[in-house]
Amino acid sequence: MRLYHLQTMVGENLLRYLRVKGYTKTALSKMTGISRPTINQILEGKSPNPKKYEEQLGKITEALDLPNDYFEEFSGIQEEKWQLPSTQDSDRSTISNKSPLTQELLNDLDELLTVAAFYVKG
Template identity: 25%
Template sequence: MSMELLFENRKRVGENILNIIRDNGYTKSSFSRLTGISRPTLDKLIRGEVNSLATFKTHIQKILESQGINEEQLMNYVPKCKAKIEFAFVLSDNAPENHVISPKAQEMFDVLDDIVHLCELYYN
């Protein structure tokens, strides 16, 4: 498998990189340090937004070397982590009709969401 084929499928490759990070218990920051790829560039790789083939090749090669895998294994990576559990929310009928969440409350909910995401990485 060629690096050009990986480049053509960079969205899928990005998803697979994210699955490798999750499956091996890395954070994006720790994976960034391990591979020698800057965090912003790693985020672009994960989103499939690296548009330069030369840049893509350089960084994918670092990932392949750090994980001991080849291009084909990266392209066809099967996640080890469990499928996401869907949560059901029960809402109260007691809330006022025009209720709006305050910006401070929304900020707290966002922090809690980040904490839950971290727990998913380490406890699933």
């Protein structure tokens, strides 16, 4: 349950790792079998259940072939400007009254921008 108490930091480190390594949240969801909304909760540090959180984090580190405590202290690769989140509002918004279509479009836009960032790096 140690990581549950550090979930804000773990979420930030996981998001940084995903962006640096080029993984999308949708890809992580498919790799782990964890739903996209739950992935968002993990990244935001807002998982309500400690036991479930630890289990889901285990699935994530296993899928990425990393040690269980990797995101506790991840300092990893430095992000370049092109790797910084560009649609942060779509993932970190506290407004929960978005229509499902709006949320889906924002998620798709975030995925497209993540992919496009790799081409901008050149």
